[in-house]
Amino acid sequence: MKNAKLILTIIAILIAAFVVMTIIGFIILAAKVLFVLAIVLFIATMIRKLSGKSKPRELEEHDSDRELNEAMRQLEEIKRRQLIK
Numbered sequence: 001m002k003n004a005k006l007i008l009t010i011i012a013i014l015i016a017a018f019v020v021m022t023i024i025g026f027i028i029l030a031a032k033v034l035f036v037l038a039i040v041l042f043i044a045t046m047i048r049k050l051s052g053k054s055k056p057r058e059l060e061e062h063d064s065d066r067e068l069n070e071a072m073r074q075l076e077e078i079k080r081r082q083l084i085k
Helices: 004-050 056-084
Strands: none
Touching: none
16 A cells, blocks of 8 residues: 555656646747747848838837927027027
């Protein structure tokens, strides 16, 4: 009877270890898949940026930057005119 309990305990430990290693394996597999997906998305983003097809929001930001630069240039002109007078 003592040997049977020992054998059952060993089998239970082996099954538990197998379950834990399987779960860890799935977690590692998911991490690998997410990493590959992140690399693919990064490459796609770089290709879009290099080809000049940015997101519409980025284009709006560039437009607002241009507007701000234009406003700053006009302000500098006004300051210069006031200094000349």
